[in-house]
Amino acid sequence: MITSSRQRRLREKHRKQENTFFTVRSLTISLIAVICGLAFNHTYASSLEPHENILAAATRVVLEMPEVQTLNNPAIKPNHLDNRLRLTRCSEPLTAAVTSRSMRGGRLTVDVACTGTQPWSIYVPVTLTSEIQILTLLQALPRDAVLTEGDVDVVTLRRRPTGQPTLSHPDQAIGLAAKRALSEGTELRPTMLKQPVVIKRGDQTVITAGSGGLRVRMTGKALEDGVLGEQIRVQNLSSKRTIQGEVQPDGSVLIGL
Numbered sequence: 001m002i003t004s005s006r007q008r009r010l011r012e013k014h015r016k017q018e019n020t021f022f023t024v025r026s027l028t029i030s031l032i033a034v035i036c037g038l039a040f041n042h043t044y045a046s047s048l049e050p051h052e053n054i055l056a057a058a059t060r061v062v063l064e065m066p067e068v069q070t071l072n073n074p075a076i077k078p079n080h081l082d083n084r085l086r087l088t089r090c091s092e093p094l095t096a097a098v099t100s101r102s103m104r105g106g107r108l109t110v111d112v113a114c115t116g117t118q119p120w121s122i123y124v125p126v127t128l129t130s131e132i133q134i135l136t137l138l139q140a141l142p143r144d145a146v147l148t149e150g151d152v153d154v155v156t157l158r159r160r161p162t163g164q165p166t167l168s169h170p171d172q173a174i175g176l177a178a179k180r181a182l183s184e185g186t187e188l189r190p191t192m193l194k195q196p197v198v199i200k201r202g203d204q205t206v207i208t209a210g211s212g213g214l215r216v217r218m219t220g221k222a223l224e225d226g227v228l229g230e231q232i233r234v235q236n237l238s239s240k241r242t243i244q245g246e247v248q249p250d251g252s253v254l255i256g257l
Helices: 002-046 051-063
Strands: 072-078 095-098 107-114 120-137 152-159 197-199 204-211 214-222 231-236 242-247 253-255
Touching: 051 072, 051 095, 051 107, 051 120, 204 231, 204 242
Parallel strands: 204 253
Antiparallel strands: 072 120, 095 107, 107 120, 120 152, 204 214, 214 231, 231 242, 242 253
16 A cells, blocks of 8 residues: 555656646747747848838938928928838838929829839828918908008918918018908918009099100099009090009109100
8 A cells, every 4th residue: 555655656746747847848949939930020020121211211302302492491291101011121222203393282202212132112102391481460451451560470380382472571561452351360472462552543643744854744633543553544634635644652643755
């Protein structure tokens, strides 16, 4: 009985040792597999072109455009590439070219290419913004109101190029008239403004005729509205004759001879 019990204990001990051995062996194999996997992933990843390199090439070529260098503090934001995109690491420096020089809307497309032993090419959309100054109205203005210094404010903001003419300095708007009623906060554009009416239809004016030192002045009546420098019809109140002349800054009309 004693011998039998001892044998059982020995067998149990041997079983535990075998289990420990197999457990250690399994862990060792698993660890080796993980290390090999990590090494493979590292090797595979190092054979791919980093997305950062592609985006940097696209950004660099846009910033080098002469049109972009004239902008104030330009910023380029390339679209993120799909994480599933896998391109072989290029054996040569990446090349990049903008497919269109038009910056309207601030959207550009860049062709980034590898010309190495395993060539590839990819189109990268980018968005361009810059800082600009605009003029806004500090108060609402009715139609034909002439803008003064107290009507406009200079605002600096960042946005995409629009390709449309803008006003950036108060001198570009002061003294001009609103073509239509404008609300407070409106961004002023050249198309919203016009030369102010210097003389209105029915106004009495002075008609000046002649050139050099010889000038003749007569009283007349405007037959239509006129802005500075515009040719309008006026009537000589003495002769009742209708003539055409150029509106002057003082509201008179000059008739050339």
